[in-house]
Every structure is written in C-alpha cells, then in structure tokens.
Amino acid sequence: MKKIFLLCTFMLSFAQMKADEGMWLMMLIKRLNGQDLQKKGLKLTPEEIYSVNNASLKDAIVQFGGGCTAEMVSREGLLFTNHHCGYGQIAALSTPEKDHLTNGFWAMNKSEEIPAKGLSVRFLVRMDDVTARINALLNNEMPAKERRDIIDAEYKKIQSENAESGKYTVVVRDFFNGNEFYYFVYQDFKDVRLVGTPPNSVGKFGGDTDNWEWPRHTGDFSVFRVYADANGNPAEYSPSNVPMKPKHHLPISIKSFKPGDMAMIVGYPGRTNRYMTSYGISQLVNKDYPGWVDASRTAMDVLKKHMDRDQATKLNYASQYASVANYWKNRQGTIESVHKNGTIEDKKKVEQVYQEWANKSDNKDLYGNVLPEMAAYYKTTSSKGIERNYAAQMTRNAKYLAYATNFSSMFKNYMDETDAAKKADLKKTISERIETSYAKFNPALEQEMLKEMVSLYRAKVRNEAASPHLQTINPALLDDVAKNSIFATKTSMMQFLNKPDAAQLNNDALLKIANGFTKDSRALAERYTVEDDRFSHNNRLFFDGLRKSNPKTEFYPDANSTMRITFGKITTLPFREDRDYNGVKNNFYTDIDGMVAKYKKGDEEFDLPQELLDLAAKRDYGQYADAAGYLPVNFLSDNDITGGNSGSPIMNGNGELIGLAFDGNSEALSGDIVFEEDWQKTINVDSRFVLWVIDKLSGAGHLLQEMTIVK
Incomplete structure (x- = not known):
C-alpha cells in the first residue's frame, strides 16, 4: 500500500511532512519548521513570505482573470502569466487583419499596450x-x-x-x-493591458498532442500590465491611469539549477478532492467523467468543423476550443490514472481503518453510519451525477441556451419598466450587452452546437434524471430552432429591442426550450435536497472522524481557489519508451534543440517561426544559456499544484522567479483526488526561455530594463 500523507495547517511540523505534498495557507507559514525548510534551501523568513503590515512575497502574486495566477515582475505593474491564461484575451484582441494570437504582439512603449476589456487581477x-x-x-x-x-x-x-x-x-x-x-x-484592479505575447506557434507549441505530456517544449507565457489611478487605487480603464506600483515584485533569476534544488510555488489552485471516498471516486471515473469526455468530444467536433472554415471563426472560438480540449484530455487522463494507479483500492484501505475506529462504542453513534450512508448516497444519485456532466457541457457550449435565458429576463424588465429615464438606461445597457455578446458570434456554429448537444443529452442521460422537456422535444425542431428565434443574431436581437412584443417573446421556440430545461434542472436539484443535505452532514463528519481517529497524523485543506504555497524541488521523471527526448540525458529539462527537432513546417501544432529557427541554428542564446551551454525551455519539479495554478511563479529559495508553472503530467492526472508521490510533477516554462523570447526573438528587450534580473 502506497503511503498516504494527510497534512494539517494547524499542527504543521515540517520535519514530518513531505516537501512536495500539500498546498499551504499563507498566513500559517510561521508554523512551518523554519530550520528544516532552511536545510532544504529556503532563504526567506516567514515574514518575507506572508506579512500584513510589510511588503512580502504574497504581494507579488495575483489571481488573474478569476481562473489563473500571475506574478508582478517589475515596479511598473508588469506581470507574467501563461499564454493559455491570456489566450482568451489575446484572441479577443485579434482580428484577421491584426492577428496577435497567430503572429504574436509586443508593445514597444506603454502607449501601444492594448486594454483587455473585462480582465481584472x-x-x-x-x-x-x-x-x-x-x-x-x-x-x-x-x-x-x-x-x-x-x-x-x-x-x-x-x-x-x-x-x-x-x-x-x-x-x-x-x-x-x-x-x-x-x-x-x-x-x-480592473485596468489590465496586453503588453506582449509570443506567436501561437511558440505559446502553444505541441498543441493537444503534447498537452499533459512530458517532455514539453512550450513557451507558455504572456505579458500584461496593471494600471491604477493617479493615487495608486483600482480604477476602470482610463487613458489617464498610470502603471500601478506593487508592494513587491519578483526578481527573475537566469542562474542554472539542478535536481534537488528547492522550488516553491505560490498561486491560486482551484479545486482538489483529496478526501473523497472510494465511492465518490468510483462514481467520478466510471460514470461522471465518461459523460464529460463524451460531451466535450462532441463540442470539439462542432467547433473545429466551423473553425477550419474561416480565420475569423477560428480566432473567435479559439479560447473556447482550447478550454474544452484541455479538460477533455484531463478528464480522460484522470479516468486512466485512477485505474492504473489503484487509487480506489488505496482509498478503501483508508476507509477500512476509519470504519474500525467508527465502530468503537464511544464513536459509533456519531460516526458509525457515515461511510455506509455515503455509499448509499452515490447509488441513489448516480443518474443525477451523469446528468450533471452532460448538462454542464451542453450549457457551457450551446450559447443559445444561456442567451435565451439571460436576455429574455432583460427584455421582460425593459418592457415592464414605466419610468422613461430608467427605460432608456435599460435599453442602452441591453444594447451594449447584445453588441458584446454577438460581436464574434457564428450563428451557423451555434445552431449546430445546440442541436448536437441537446441530441447527445437526449441519447445519453437516463430518464429518471433527464429533463422531461428535452426528452419530449420533437427532434426535427432542433434542426433550425434558432434560425427563426429572437435570439438568432445581433440583428434580430436589436430589432426586438427596438420593437418589443411580449407575445412574440413568450412564444419563441428557443426560449421555451431554455426555460423548460432550466425549470427541470431546478426540480431535479430540489428532488435530491434531502439526500444532498445528508451527504454534506456525513462528509463533514467523515473528515472530523479522520482527524480524531488519526491524532498523530497531520492534514492539509483541499484547494478552493485561495492563495497557497507549496514546497518541493527540481526533479526528474523516469524515461518513457514511447516519448522522444531528443538527446536530453538528464530528464529534468528540455532545450531548444528538442523544440526544433519537433518542428513540422505548416503543422498546426508543431510549426515554428523562422526567426526562432534561425536563432537556434546560430545558437544565439545570449545571457540566457544554461551553464552547460544549452538554452532551456521547460523543466520539472515535484510541487503539488492543480488547475488555477496555471501561470503561478516557481521560485528558488531566495524567492527569485525561475519559471512559470503551466501543466502537470499524464501519469498523475488523478492528482486532484490523491497525491501520487512517485509520479506527480509540475511542468514549468523556464524564465530564461521567457526572457530570451522577449529579448532575442521578439525585440522587446526594453521590457527587461524595468525588471530585476539576477545573474
């Protein structure tokens, strides 16, 4: 049985904990055993990591756009994050004529930086x-x-x-x-502007083929700047705003490192379920995630079909496709990893020990039935779990459903308003929302997406959990239901706004589908309220019992999109026979030679700019070469991260940036459920490659003048 470490933020003794497992709350950093951390290479004091009254490491780390992490790297509000974190904004700021996503973009001065509408940190x-x-x-x-x-x-x-x-x-x-x-x-802070991005061929090199796989050769980074008002306070975009002055920014190291060197990551990990029972994991990988994978694949097929037809659609839907594809591969990999790594069996062994404790006379009344009731819950709600996954992908990808629901509510408020001034304001607000929502909208794609996702839902969701409204729809209606709808296009929406009619709205076939599904979803949730409440009660008692039954064991909290720090080290991963390492013998890094070796001219995933190929051929690495002579691209560490950590800084023991975390590895995609000690790794883009791309490849070396470079 593999060793399972459950660590607690309250009784934190670093001498007993594994350096690579656990995502720690920042305010509790003082409770770490400082001496042991120092032996492992940490040079910072707890006060330098987290402080309320003084500048500290926490002040350089931001949550980027609500779903990623970024770090401040200059006194002028400059920040680094992943290319895939900035992907949606870069795509939104691109047109076929100015295709920043495909060709890259670098502002040569602050006046050229582009406001990223709707983005905040x-x-x-x-x-x-x-x-x-x-x-x-x-x-x-x-x-x-x-x-x-x-x-x-x-x-x-x-x-x-x-x-x-x-x-x-x-x-x-x-x-x-x-x-x-x-x-x-x-x-x-809501005024954030795009400063620079490498071409998509660099920022997304390897595409879906290399996603979640090692070795990687990806320049997964982008550069933004945060602006504030004249007093340094948050403000909406204004030409008069100035670059904000962060309390702390990260120095950037271009020094070499090696396996065993300390590495720490600070970021906003999204969600882990390390205390999920074997029953929950079984439901997840045998029922829920297969539905997610199935629905995602259908959505990807529709998106790609239309994206391949013209460049505008490709740009407009690039972010949506990338997100769906990423989670599709993640969920499929999780299913495979759980079965391969014996995760469910390991959980059962933990539960057996727990149940023996719970059956003791002093514990039986409160804890004795917790696990049996949790097992029964998953049996009772299994169909609901499957429905939830198909429904989530349907509502996420079929925009017509969300548009019909949201805009119909706005239209009704507008028609009911009697005050002339308020009515005028509402009309302006709705008009602006229509303009934004339909600006890069492909009606043909959306009509097909609606049809395919609803049809898949009808075919795969069991009757006892399925929406009765969707199950009884005439399939022929799905062929063109959106074409004659108020919500079909920006033009039809504006026509209705200018001449609203309650009867027309109430009789809209697309709205009837959306409202019927929404009503059924609420009824389904209400049907299981008693079961869900009882499960929450038992889930709370399960963890409470885990802690009481293991008084000498230490536990850490699951990730929940709050700032965490994780300690680890630079590490290697065993070589795999089915992967090409392109001459790298020490498997903790990849270099530009390996990147060039993967190059395929004109290939959507493995093309490269000619300028990069020329610089690589001349071995023009400048100051960014490793001491051994190669130009590093990516590297491995054993830090404990998950979704939301994308863009997080990985730092050495001095708190200097050595790279950006951007991925995990396929061997440990069950990591959200259990930490796989032997396999779980973090894949990072090397800060030296980031600076080389900015300086040598892109000619934006002026940006380095405002950074603190440690040589």
Missing part, C-alpha cells in the same frame, strides 16, 4: 481564521437549512466588517469539508 491584502466564531453557533443536530442560514448570516457580517465600504472584496470560505472557516480580503 486580484491582490490578497490579508486573511484570517473565523472557525471558532462560526462553529460556536453550530452543532451537529441542527437541520441543514438552519445551519446554512447561520453560516450565510455570519459570512455577510464578516464581509461587511472588512470591506471598508466597498474598498475591498471579502470572501469567506469553508475548509476541511465544512469544519473550519477563513476569510480573505482582496483588492481588485
């Missing part, structure tokens, strides 16, 4: 523990609704107490399956 100001405060109001006997109401009320009080009249955004989160609570105070 979030800085953590501070966090605090409110577990005792909230738990003092709760008990295990109270009804689920009463518990939720109490928690919600305290959340609102905590937010009000710390928001300072709207200056800050305050988020309260539960941890350890609802046993503990912390709040986070953030400051959001």
Whole structure:
C-alpha cells in the first residue's frame, strides 16, 4: 500500500511532512519548521513570505482573470502569466487583419499596450481564521437549512466588517469539508493591458498532442500590465491611469539549477478532492467523467468543423476550443490514472481503518453510519451525477441556451419598466450587452452546437434524471430552432429591442426550450435536497472522524481557489519508451534543440517561426544559456499544484522567479483526488526561455530594463 500523507495547517511540523505534498495557507507559514525548510534551501523568513503590515512575497502574486495566477515582475505593474491564461484575451484582441494570437504582439512603449476589456487581477491584502466564531453557533443536530442560514448570516457580517465600504472584496470560505472557516480580503484592479505575447506557434507549441505530456517544449507565457489611478487605487480603464506600483515584485533569476534544488510555488489552485471516498471516486471515473469526455468530444467536433472554415471563426472560438480540449484530455487522463494507479483500492484501505475506529462504542453513534450512508448516497444519485456532466457541457457550449435565458429576463424588465429615464438606461445597457455578446458570434456554429448537444443529452442521460422537456422535444425542431428565434443574431436581437412584443417573446421556440430545461434542472436539484443535505452532514463528519481517529497524523485543506504555497524541488521523471527526448540525458529539462527537432513546417501544432529557427541554428542564446551551454525551455519539479495554478511563479529559495508553472503530467492526472508521490510533477516554462523570447526573438528587450534580473 502506497503511503498516504494527510497534512494539517494547524499542527504543521515540517520535519514530518513531505516537501512536495500539500498546498499551504499563507498566513500559517510561521508554523512551518523554519530550520528544516532552511536545510532544504529556503532563504526567506516567514515574514518575507506572508506579512500584513510589510511588503512580502504574497504581494507579488495575483489571481488573474478569476481562473489563473500571475506574478508582478517589475515596479511598473508588469506581470507574467501563461499564454493559455491570456489566450482568451489575446484572441479577443485579434482580428484577421491584426492577428496577435497567430503572429504574436509586443508593445514597444506603454502607449501601444492594448486594454483587455473585462480582465481584472486580484491582490490578497490579508486573511484570517473565523472557525471558532462560526462553529460556536453550530452543532451537529441542527437541520441543514438552519445551519446554512447561520453560516450565510455570519459570512455577510464578516464581509461587511472588512470591506471598508466597498474598498475591498471579502470572501469567506469553508475548509476541511465544512469544519473550519477563513476569510480573505482582496483588492481588485480592473485596468489590465496586453503588453506582449509570443506567436501561437511558440505559446502553444505541441498543441493537444503534447498537452499533459512530458517532455514539453512550450513557451507558455504572456505579458500584461496593471494600471491604477493617479493615487495608486483600482480604477476602470482610463487613458489617464498610470502603471500601478506593487508592494513587491519578483526578481527573475537566469542562474542554472539542478535536481534537488528547492522550488516553491505560490498561486491560486482551484479545486482538489483529496478526501473523497472510494465511492465518490468510483462514481467520478466510471460514470461522471465518461459523460464529460463524451460531451466535450462532441463540442470539439462542432467547433473545429466551423473553425477550419474561416480565420475569423477560428480566432473567435479559439479560447473556447482550447478550454474544452484541455479538460477533455484531463478528464480522460484522470479516468486512466485512477485505474492504473489503484487509487480506489488505496482509498478503501483508508476507509477500512476509519470504519474500525467508527465502530468503537464511544464513536459509533456519531460516526458509525457515515461511510455506509455515503455509499448509499452515490447509488441513489448516480443518474443525477451523469446528468450533471452532460448538462454542464451542453450549457457551457450551446450559447443559445444561456442567451435565451439571460436576455429574455432583460427584455421582460425593459418592457415592464414605466419610468422613461430608467427605460432608456435599460435599453442602452441591453444594447451594449447584445453588441458584446454577438460581436464574434457564428450563428451557423451555434445552431449546430445546440442541436448536437441537446441530441447527445437526449441519447445519453437516463430518464429518471433527464429533463422531461428535452426528452419530449420533437427532434426535427432542433434542426433550425434558432434560425427563426429572437435570439438568432445581433440583428434580430436589436430589432426586438427596438420593437418589443411580449407575445412574440413568450412564444419563441428557443426560449421555451431554455426555460423548460432550466425549470427541470431546478426540480431535479430540489428532488435530491434531502439526500444532498445528508451527504454534506456525513462528509463533514467523515473528515472530523479522520482527524480524531488519526491524532498523530497531520492534514492539509483541499484547494478552493485561495492563495497557497507549496514546497518541493527540481526533479526528474523516469524515461518513457514511447516519448522522444531528443538527446536530453538528464530528464529534468528540455532545450531548444528538442523544440526544433519537433518542428513540422505548416503543422498546426508543431510549426515554428523562422526567426526562432534561425536563432537556434546560430545558437544565439545570449545571457540566457544554461551553464552547460544549452538554452532551456521547460523543466520539472515535484510541487503539488492543480488547475488555477496555471501561470503561478516557481521560485528558488531566495524567492527569485525561475519559471512559470503551466501543466502537470499524464501519469498523475488523478492528482486532484490523491497525491501520487512517485509520479506527480509540475511542468514549468523556464524564465530564461521567457526572457530570451522577449529579448532575442521578439525585440522587446526594453521590457527587461524595468525588471530585476539576477545573474
């Protein structure tokens, strides 16, 4: 049985923990055993990592766009993140005439930087523990609704107490399956501008083929700048805004490193489920994720069919396709990894020990039935889980459903408004929303997407969980239901806005489909309310029992999109016979020679700019070459990360940037469920390659003048 390490933020003894497992809350960094960290290479003090009153490492790390991480790298608000994190913004700022996504883009001065509409970054100001405060109001006997109401009320009080009249955004989160609570105070900056991006052939080199695979040769980075008002405060975009001055920015190291050297990552990991039971994992990989994979593949086929027809559609839907493809491969890989690595069997062994403890007389009343009831829950709700995955992909990709639901509500509010001034404001708001939503909208693609996703849902979701409205639709209606709808195009939407008619809206066939599905979804959720509430109760008790039954074992909280730090080291991965390493003998890095060896002229995944090929042929690496003479591209570490960590800085023990985390490896795609000690790695783009692309390949060396480069 592989060793499973469950680590706790409260009783943190680094001497007993594995350096590579666990995502730690920043405010608890002082509880790490500093001496052991120093032996492993950490040169920073806890105060230099997390401080409320003084500049610290946390002040250089931001949540980027809500789903990624980025880091400040200059005193002038410059930030690095992944190319795939900036992908949607880069695509949105591209046209067939100015195709920044395909060709790359670099602003030669600040006036050329392009505002990224709708993009914001979030800085953590501070966090605090409110577990005792909230738990003092709760008990295990109270009804689920009463518990939720109490928690919600305290959340609102905590937010009000710390928001300072709207200056800050305050988020309260539960941890350890609802046993503990912390709040986070953030400051959001909404004027963010694109500074530079390598061509897609560099930023996405290897495409779907190499995604989640090692070795990688990808320049997965992009550069943005954060702006503030004249006083340094967050502000909406304005030409008068100035580059913000972060409290701290990361120095960038171009020094060589080797396996065993300390590496730490700070970022915003999205979601892990390390305490999921064997029953939940079985449902996930045998029922839920196969539905996700199936629906994603259908959506990708529709997208690619239309994207291949013209460049405008390719640009407009590039971000959506990349996101769907990424998760499609992730979910498929997770299924394979769980079965290959014996994850379910390992969980069963943990549960057997837990049940033996729970059956003891002192524990039986509260904990004895927890696991049996959780097992029964998954049997009862299995069909609902499958439906949820097909429905999620349908609503995510079939935009007509969301547009019909959202815009119909706006139209009704507009028609009901009697105040002339308010009516005029509503019309302006709706008009702007229509313009934004339909600006890069392909009606033919969306009509086919709607038909294919609804048809797949009808075919694959079991009747006991399926939407009755979708199941009883005449299939012929799906062929062209959107074509005659109010929501078909920007033109039809504007025509309706200028001459609204309630009867026309209520009789719209597309809206009837959307409303019927929404109504059925609510009914399905309500049908399982009792089961879901009981599961939440048992899930909380399960973790509580885990902790009490293992008093000498230490536990860490699952990721939940809050800032975390993870410690590890530069590492290697065993060679695989089915992968080409292009001459690299020490399997912790890849170099530009390997990148060039994969080059295929004109290939969508493996093409490269001629300028890169020429520089590589001349071995013109400048100061960015490794001490051994090669130009590094990517490298491996054993840090514990997940989705949301994309773009996170990976740093040496001095807190200097050595790269950007951008991927994991296929051998450990079950990592969101269990940390695979022997296999779980982080794939990073080397900071030396990032700077080489900016300086040598792109001619934007002026940006390096505002960075702190450590040689």
